[in-house]
Amino acid sequence: MAEELLAEREKPAPRRKVISSPYLHRLQRRHFLLFDVAPIAGTVGAFAFLAVRPFSTTDLVLLLSMWLLTGLGVTVGYHRLFTHRTFRAAQPVAVVLAILGSMAGQGGLVSWVALHRRHHEYSDREGDPHSPNLSGRGFKGRLRGLAHSHFLWMRRHEYPNIVHYAPDLLKNRALVRVARYYYHWVVLGIAVPALVGGLVSLSWTGAVSGLFWGGLVRIFLLEHIVWAINSFLHMFGTRPYESRENSRNGAIFALVTLGESWHNNHHAFPESPSFGLDWYRLDPGYWLIRLLAAGGLAWDLKTPSEDRRAAKRMTETTPAGGPSA
Incomplete structure (x- = not known):
């Protein structure tokens, strides 16, 4: 009996899933101000600035091209490849996707992956960092939930332990190196359109306009598109498949979200x-993956079989909230 007690005492303490400290909260507030408020x-x-320089074709091209590149970096790289490992990719492709995703200003690669894996583990339950469904009932509760999940949760939250949630990424030196230079990639994503705008127009006003539209406005638009999936598509939309949380599809937003708005499909x-x-x-993110696969740069695409989809398809008798966890 004594030996058993001693062995029990010598067992390592369970790894903490989240970390909370004043230092981390200061970093979160800084990131919130720099990349969410700014x-x-x-x-x-x-x-x-339109009073100084009217919106130009160059501004439109910079806005759309930078939105598309960084948006694909988030949905194909951060989300489908690194978080869920839905396919495998050649290392150069993975690195490029990680850099493009970092330019979006939505967090460093490893932290983003850890947060999203925790979201799936506790989706719409206590522990989910950005559920809109945990702030009470009625109109006020739903409004508080939407504000929290769409924007306010980023001010201060428990930080998921990356050793627990993202050990696979920590073993990849190239990706860790990309994550280490996260702030540099965000600055580069703003500097490039400023440089292009200045070179095309040969003026400082063109550079400033490029910085605004290809940099800050692009970050603003992409952020709110992604955040709307976390907030509105856990409260409104269609629900074709059973899942343990309240995820929904928003077909009308499929193109602008690059396929992310098929959110119930994704959670199922x-x-x-x-x-x-x-x-x-429409799923532009998947189109890119298929294009990479056709070129031999991606493989092991794990799409669900028709039988598995049929087994999870909602029926009239299925509860709206899906099966219990």
Whole structure:
């Protein structure tokens, strides 16, 4: 008996899933101000700058191209490849996707992956960092939930232990190196459109306009598109498949979200690189993955079988909240 007690005492303490400290909360507040609040001010500044330089074709091209590149970095890289490992990719492709995702200003690679894996583990339950469904009932509760999940949760939250949630990424030296230079990639994502805008127009006003539209406005738009998936698509939309949380599809937003708005599909089949699941459901993120696969740069695409999809398809008798966890 004494030996058993001694062995029990010598067992290592269970690894903590989350870490909370004043130092981490200071970092969170700094990131919130720099990359969540500042783009709002930058967008206001962009519209004010129209009095100095009208919106140009160059500005439109920079806005759309930087939004597309960084958006694909988030959905294909951060989300489908690194978080859920829905396919495998050549190391150069993985590194490029990690850099493009970092330019979006939504957090460093390892932290983003850890947070999203925790979201799936506790989705719409206590422990979910950004559920809109845990702030009470009624109109006020739903409004508080939407505000929390869409924006306010980033000010201060428990930090998921990356050793617990992202050990696979920590073993990849190239990806850890990319994550270490996160702030540099965000600055690069703002500097590049400023440089292009200045070179095309050969003027400082073109550089400033490029910085605004291809940099700060692009970050603002992409952030709110991604955050709307966390907030509105856990409260509103269609629900074709059973899942243990309240995820929903928003078909009308499929293109602008690059396929992310097939959110119920994703939660029902998180291992699938295709969020639309059917060819006629628009999913630009999956189109890129298929293109990479055709070139031999991606493989092991794990789409669910028809039988598995049929087994999880909602029926009239299925509860709206899905099966119990």
